[in-house]
Amino acid sequence: MKWVGWKKMIILTGIGIFGLFFILTILIYKYSYIDDKQKADAIVVLGASQWDGKPSPVFRARLDHAHELYNEKYAPLIILTGGIGDGEKFSESYVGTIYLSNRGIHEKDILIEEKGRTSWQSLKNVAEIMREREIDSIILVSDGFHLMRLQKMANDLGIRNFISAAKESPVSKNKFIKFKYVVREAFVFLMYILFKI
Secondary structure (H helix, E strand, O other): OHHHHHHHHHHHHHHHHHHHHHHHHHHHHHHOOOOOOOOOOEEEEOOOOEEOOEEOHHHHHHHHHHHHHHHOOOOOOEEEEOOEOOOOOOEHHHHHHHHHHHOOOOHHHEEEEOOOOOHHHHHHHHHHHHHHHOOOEEEEEEOHHHHHHHHHHHHHOOOEEEEEEOOOOHHHHOHHHHHHHHHHHHHHHHHHHHHOO
């Protein structure tokens, strides 16, 4: 009888965890379509892969979106994040700077954070840059699946923020790939909530 009770508890716990994960996945998917961009002091672009000095298609889509927001006068500064990956020569933020400079944005309007290896590390470093430069508000730019966790992190750091997804990203254009990333993001979001990573 005792084993039956334990079995039920294990099953109910498993169902509860699955239910929570399912709800979180739906929330992240819905969140990926929110765009609440407003005038701010800076646009923060979350890094993505760079390929031997050139932004990957995903990173390029984020940079292009930031370029568009900058040209539309949503913010006068762009902060690029992303460090140097294992075995790479350049940081993501450096590659992003070259790309945006070549598209006509003056380097004085670009700030870089190149120590972060995770979104949490990058945003903590961005918070420090904001304090130093007296920046009060930011627009977070990344892929849609990433925005719910980014906004939670920014809120936890006391950063006034708005979100805007890079809609031309290859991830956003392919529903199967997007779903895969959303499911993975639900797991990563839980890891952040539990362990702040």
